[in-house]
Amino acid sequence: xxxxAMVVVCLALIAAGCASAEKDPVVSTAERFLSAAGQxxxxxxxxxxxxxxxxxxxxxxxxxxxxxxxPAAVRGVDVWGDExxxxxxxxxxxxxxFSEGWRIRAAGCAPRPGEPYECEVEA
Numbered sequence: 001x002x003x004x005a006m007v008v009v010c011l012a013l014i015a016a017g018c019a020s021a022e023k024d025p026v027v028s029t030a031e032r033f034l035s036a037a038g039q040x041x042x043x044x045x046x047x048x049x050x051x052x053x054x055x056x057x058x059x060x061x062x063x064x065x066x067x068x069x070x071p072a073a074v075r076g077v078d079v080w081g082d083e084x085x086x087x088x089x090x091x092x093x094x095x096x097x098f099s100e101g102w103r104i105r106a107a108g109c110a111p112r113p114g115e116p117y118e119c120e121v122e123a
Contacts, residue, residue, distance in 0.1 A: 023077040023084075029102040030074070030086040030093050037069040037107075045069075050096055050103040052123035067108050067120045092117060 029048060036045035042061030046054050049064070057063040072088040082097040092109040094117075095102045108120025 023079055026077055026079060026084045026086060026095055026102055027074055029095060029104070030088075031071065033093070033104050033107070034069055034071045034088075034091075037064050037067065038071055040065045048104055049107075049121070050098070050105045050123050053103075053105055053107075053121055056123060057121065064121065069108055069120075094119075094122075 033045055033048040036042075036048070042063075042065045045064045046057075046060040049060070054060045069091070072090055074086060074088055076085075076087040078085045078087075084095040084097070084102065086093045086095065091107070092111070093104055094106040094109065096105045104121075106117070106119040106122035109117040109122070110119075111117055
């Protein structure tokens with residue numbers, strides 16, 4: 001019985017480690033993006049957007065810093081295959097995994113009860 005309990009605990013720890021490893025690149029991309037945008041570094045922020053999200057802005061490097069995006073505490077991360085959501089204090093980001101890594105699909109998003117999120121930047 002004790003061996004079975006140890007196996008269950010070990011499997012749970014392994015699963016938690018995998019889930020954490022899956023979320024780390026998502027959180028890292030979100031934090032780098034918000035840091036660049038918050039510091040007025042439009043170029044680096046735009047390079048972390050998905051191509052479609054970057055094209056949605058007339059002048060990405062200028063507009064992305066005027067949206068008011070700022071680093072904030074991460075409150076939750078959800079990953080579904082190649083899609084992810086990062087919930088922060090006062091903001092939500094949506095990401096997609098491309099061959100070159102995770103990119104921001106939508107930022108400055110606020111939930112609306114019974115409706116899709118409303119986002120300042122989105123693909």
